[in-house]
Amino acid sequence: MQQAAPIGVFDSGYGGLTVLRELVRQLPLYDYIYLGDNARAPYGARSFETVYHYTLEAVNWFFARGCHLVILACNTASAKALRNIQQKDLPRIAPQKRVLGVIRPTTEIIGEYSQSGEVGILATSGTVASESYPIEIQKFFPEVKTFQEACPMWVPIIENDEIDNPGTVHFIKKHIHNLLQKGPNIDVVLLACTHYPLMRNKIQEYLPVSVKLLSQGEIVAQSLENYLQRHPEIEEKCSKNGQIQFFTTDSTEDFDRKGSLFFGETVKSQRANLGEPTKF
Structure with missing residues (x-):
């Protein structure tokens, strides 16, 4: 049997920390390695080929550290790279x-x-352009109509700690208005970017009270728990010491400062080099 190793959690930057936070909350016994590719973020506006290349490099990085399971806690990477990597x-x-x-x-x-x-x-422009959500929702709920709205300013607003800036309200109201114009009967809105939960309260303020707002962290954590129950051959390869390691491809000081806001507690990171040779 291969040696047990942490669950890898990848994002282009900080947003995946909101997913990791829920994974740790719901599945605290497992070990996790988080990698943020901050040096090349954001991924949202990059081409499919570039995102695929970057994401595969990250997956190889996790595999070289013994990880048997990697979660792409990034909507853009999931939309533009996951299928090719899996298949x-x-x-x-x-x-x-x-x-x-x-x-x-x-x-x-x-x-x-x-x-x-x-x-x-x-969602981000990249996720919207991929059409991943309409395509996947159609598979499971063919009767549901899906309406998308790209919010290109939201990630920079969040990462620059401008959520409480009065100008932020303009962009929130603008995109909610645009979305509800497309689908006047929308009663569920998904925050399809892992950054967006940091603005959840402000977004909720400008949605009709009848609209339910969903974030991905809790959903993904519950799904992972179910997955591990269904796949004991993978679960037994996940180490269980309740430990977390954080890595970034950019400044560890910046990552620790901003990452703590996303993760909800102090983060202490190490520098990662995605150009390291593969060893699995």
């Missing part, structure tokens, strides 16, 4: 390992929250 790369480089994303767990259940049959998606 093309894993059978060739690591057939016994697994890479999961954040889109499918959400789309599997989102229709259950809607009475009207209209669902809204607030």
